[in-house]
Amino acid sequence: MTSSIRWFSELGMADLEQVGGKNSSLGEMLSNLARLGVHVPDGFATTADAYREFLGATGLAERIDGMLTGLDTDDTMALTDTGKKIRDMVVAQPFPAQLEADIREAYEKLAAGSGAEASFAVRSSATAEDLPDASFAGQQETFLNVRGIDAVLTAIREVFASLYNDRAIAYRVHHDFDHASVALSAGVQKMVRSDIGASGVMFTVDTESGFDQAVFITSAYGLGEGVVQGAVNPDEFYVYKPALRAGKAAILKRAVGDKATKMIYAQDTAVGRTTEFVEVAPAEQAKLSLTDEQVLDLARQALIIEEHYGRPMDIEWGLDGADGQIYVLQARPETVQSRAGSTVEKYHLSSRGTVRAEGRAIGAKIGSGPVSVLTSLDQMHDFQPGSVLVADMTDPDWEPIMKRASAIVTNRGGRTCHAAIIARELGIPAVVGTGTATRELKDGEEVTVSAAEGDTGFVYEGLLDFNVSTSQVDSMPEVPTSIMMNVGNPDQAFAFSRLPNAGVGLARLEFIVNRQIGIHPRALLELDTLQAEHPDVAAKVKEAIAAYDSPRDFFVQRVAEGVATIAAAFAPNPVIVRMSDFKSNEYANLLAGEVYEPHEENPMIGYRGASRYLSKDFADCFAMECEALRYVREDMGLDNVKIMIPFVRTPAEGKGVIDLLAQHGLRRGENDLQVVMMCEVPSNAITPELFLEHFDGFSIGSNDMTQLTLGLDRDSALVAETFDERDPAVKFMLSRAIEACRVAGKYVGICGQGPSDHPDLAQWLVDQGIASMSLNPDTVVDTWLRIARRG
Secondary structure: OOOOEEEHHHOOHHHHHHHHHHHHHHHHHHHHOHHHOOOOOOEEEEOHHHHHHHHHHOOHHHHHHHHHOOOOOOOHHHHHHHHHHHHHHHHHOOOOHHHHHHHHHHHHHHHHOOOOOOOEEEEEEEOOOOEOOEOOOOOOOEEEEEOOHHHHHHHHHHHHHHHHOHHHHHHHHHOOOOHHHOOEEEEEEEOOOHHHOEEEEEEOOOOOOOOOOEEEEEEEEEOOHHHHHOOOOOEEEEEEHHHHHOOOOOEEEEEOOOOOEEEEEOOOHHHOOOEEEEEOOHHHHOOOOOOHHHHHHHHHHHHHHHHHHOOOEEEEEEEOOOOOOEEEEEEEEOOOHHHOOOEEEEEEEOOOOOEEEEEEEEOOOEEEEEEEEOOOHHHHHHOOOOOEEEEOOOOHHHHHHHOOOOEEEEOOOOOOOHHHHHHHHHOOOEEEOOOOHHHHOOOOOEEEEEOOOOOEEEEEEOOOOEEEEEEEOOOOOOOOOEEEEEOOOHHHHHHHOOOOOOOEEEEEHHHHHHHHOOEOHHHHHOHHHHHHHOHHHHHHHHHHOOOOOOHHHHHHHHHHHHHHHHHHHHOOOOEEEEOOOOOHHHHOOOEOHHHHOOOOOOHHHOOOHHHHHOOOOOHHHHHHHHHHHHHHHHHOOOOOEEEEEOOOOOHHHHHHHHHHHHHOOOOOOHHHOOEEEEEOOHHHHHOHHHHHOOOOEEEEOHHHHHHHHHOOOOOOHHHHHHOOOOOHHHHHHHHHHHHHHHHHOOEEEEOOOHHHHOHHHHHHHHHHOOOEEEEOHHHHHHHHHHHHHHO
16 A cells, blocks of 8 residues: 555565564465465554654654663663653654554554444554564564444554563563664554454464474364463363364364453443453363354464465464354564574482372473562562562563562463463473362462473472473484383373373373273263262362263263374373273262272272273273274274283183174274284283283283282282292293294283383393383383393
8 A cells, every 4th residue: 555554465574674573474364375275364564664754753762762771671670761761652652644644544444344344453563573593472562343434543653562561571671682673563453353252372383392293273163362471271172183184083172261251341341441351161171162163263374374384373363252263363483493403401309208289280390499579560670580480470571570580470361371371482391270279378488389290280388309301302322122111191282292101101001091981880871870879079070071062972082082192292102001900999989980990808809900991890991992993093093003902811712802892893803903902910920921812912011010920919028029020930921921922923021110210121131022112201212222232
C-alpha cells in the first residue's frame, strides 16, 4: 500500500527488516501455505519506516537515546524508572498526520470485510524478533479484542512503547543488540474467536528432550494469552510425525490439564479492560479441550510449517468457536533445542528428601538455594542472586530477576508458559503449575528443585547433593554386543532415546500401568459392582476416568499411549514390552486393589506372570493389555514393538499364553510379531529347548533367576548380602540358557539388574555370546565404553 503499511498477503520472510519476524512470518504462511491447509487470518502491518518516522519526526528518538545511554540494566530501580518515562512519552505522542491517515485507511478496508461485531488483535513484531539464534518471544505487548479505529491507534502506540519495557531493554543489552538498531512493526489482525473456543502453543520438537519426531501441543479454553502467560495449566498432546504422514493413528499422548480459568472478551469494556479471566466449570475442566480430529489437524499444519521453514518451529494457534476452524496466529523458529549439540547432560540426585511441592518439570536439571517468594514485581529489589524464585506465575516483566535465579517455581502454568520458555533459554530448572508453591514454601528456607526425574518436577526440602554427567553421543565405538535400555517411564523415553542404544530390551508394562492407570484393572471392568459394594472407592475411579468414553477405553488408551511413546522414541529399533508382572501385593497397592487381590505369604513366587494371564479371574484384564498392544502395533504402525512373557513356569504355560495372545489378535509371526519369554525360573534354564519351541528367544531376568537359584527372598534384608548374580550356580544357569538359544538360532538377551551393577558380569556375558544387554539408562555409556575397550 504505502511505505507505512503492508498487507500480510503481500509479505514474506524477505520483509523481516520492514515488518519484523512475527509479521513477515504471518505473511510468508498466508502467501505460501494457505493452499496446503494452513489457515492464517488476514491483516496489515505498520512498517519499520513508519516506526522510525514516528520517533524521528517527533523528536522522540533523540530523547530516548539520551535516556538509554549508559543505563545500567542491573540497577533495577534505574531500569524501571527510565523505562516508564520512555513509554509514557511514546504513548502520549500523536502520530504524524500522513501515518495516521494510512492506518485509518487500512483499518477501514480490513473492518469492511470483518462484520460489525468484529474485533482485532494488535501485536508487536520487532525487527530483531523470532530470529533462529535469538528469541524475543513476549518481549513486546499484544492487545486483544480491540474495537474501533481510535482504540486501534492507541494500541499501536502502546505496542511501539513496549519496545522500551524493562524486560525488552534488559534483553537487548543482555544479548548485545543495539537499541537503535531494533525497530517495531505493529500487526493488526482480525480476532479469532478462541474466547469461545480454545487456543494454545505447539512445537514441532519436544521442548524438554529435543526429540524431533513428535509435535507437542498445549491447549486450553479461551484466548491463548492465558496459556502463554502461564495463568492456565493446559491439556497436553503429543503426535507422532511418521504415523501422521503414513495416515496411521498418531496421537502418542493425551494429558488433561486442570484448565481452572479461561481468558475471554471482557463483558464491561468501560473500565478499560478488553479481556478478563473467568472460572471454567468443573465438568469442562475434566474434559480435553480438543478432539482427536482437531489435534491431528493442528499437527498437520505444524508439519507443513516445519517443512516449509526447514527447521523446528514454535507456533501459536487458536480454535475459532464460531466457525470451528483452527488458525495459526504466530510461527517462529524454536531457539533452545534446535541449538542443542551432541552432548547429553544428565543430572542425578544423590538422595531424595521431603517433597515440599511438585508440578511440571522444565529443563531436565537440578538447582538449589534459599527460597524467595515474590507476590509482585515491587519486591524484585529484594531478590538475591542464586535464590530460588517462587511466584504465582511470571510474565516478561519478571525476566531481569529470572536470569539471576538458580531455579524457578510457579503455582500456575504449563510447559509452554512464559516461565517455562525463559527457564529453558536461561538453562535453569523450573517446576511450574505446582498449585501451592507460594503457600507451602517460605522465604529463606533452603530447597532443591529437581526437573531431572521425568515429567514431574519436585521441590525437596534442604540442599541435596547431586551430580552431573556428560556424554558425547555422536561417536561411540563399536561393541561386540547390542546395548539396549530398560525403560519403564514413558515421560523419560524421549530423553533416554538420545543416549546411544540398540533399542529397549525391557519396557515393564506394570510401570506404565502404575503411572498411567493407577487403578486395579478389575475395578475398571467391574465398576458397577464396585459402585454397589464400595461407593467411595468407585467415586475415585470415576473421577480419574472422567475424560474418557468408558473405563475400558481409559485403560486401553492410556496403556497404548505409554507403550507408543516408548516405541516411537526408539523407532525403528526394537522395543520389547513385558506384559504386566505385578505381584499380588503390588496390585493391592493400586486404587481398589485390595478389593480384588488375594493375600499371599510369598507373592514373589505366587500369583504372577503367565499363570495370572491364564487364570479365569484375570483373563479379561489380560485381554485389555493385548488390545492396547495390538492398537500400538497395527493402528499406529509401531511394529518395532515385541512382546515378552514373564515368569513362565512350564512349557504348557508358555504354549497357553501364546495361544491366548493369538486369540486376542497378537499371533506370533504375523506382521513380524516376535514373542520372547523371560528366562528367570530355573526350569527355563534346565530345559530351555522345551520352552524355546513356543517362543522366539529368551531375555534373561537375572534378578529372579538369582533369587530362585540361590533360594533367597530378594525382598528380605536379612539375606540381602547373599544375593549375587555372579554366583557360580547362577552363572551356570545363564550360560546354559545362552547356549541353548545360540544352538536354536534364537534371540538371547539379558534385562536384569546384574550387568548394570557389575561390569565384570557384563564382560562375562559378552564372552558367553549374549546377543544384547539391556541396562539402566544411567549405566549405558560407561558400560558401552568399558566393553568397547575390552573388545
